[in-house]
Amino acid sequence: MTELKKTKRICENGHTFFKSSNCPVCPVCEKDKPAGSDLLNLFSAPARRALESAHISKVSDLSKFSEHEILSLHGFGKSGMTILKKVMSENNVSFKNKKN
Numbered sequence: 001m002t003e004l005k006k007t008k009r010i011c012e013n014g015h016t017f018f019k020s021s022n023c024p025v026c027p028v029c030e031k032d033k034p035a036g037s038d039l040l041n042l043f044s045a046p047a048r049r050a051l052e053s054a055h056i057s058k059v060s061d062l063s064k065f066s067e068h069e070i071l072s073l074h075g076f077g078k079s080g081m082t083i084l085k086k087v088m089s090e091n092n093v094s095f096k097n098k099k100n
Contacts, residue, residue, distance in 0.1 A: 015028035
C-alpha cells in the first residue's frame with residue numbers, strides 16, 4: 001500500500017498543519033469555527049462544507065435540490081445522504097423531482 005506524503009501548510013491565519021490531499025481547509029480554523037445550524041451539525045466537516053457551499057442550512061432548503069445534485073457536491077457522500085434522508089423524512093421534506 002502506498003502511503004500519501006503529507007505536506008506542511010500554513011493557513012491565512014498563521015496555523016501550521018500537514019495534509020496529504022489538496023484540500024485547503026485548515027483543521028485548526030475548522031475546529032474553532034462556530035457551530036452551524038442544527039441541520040449542519042449532524043454532518044462531518046466535509047459534508048457540512050458541501051451543504052454550506054450550496055447555501056443549505058435548513059431542512060426546507062433541500063426541496064430545491066435533487067438527490068443527484070446533493071450527491072454531486074464535493075465532500076458529500078452516501079453516509080451523509082443516509083442522515084439527510086432520515087432528517088427529511090422526519091420533517092416531511094422531499095427532494096425536487098429530477099427533470100431531464
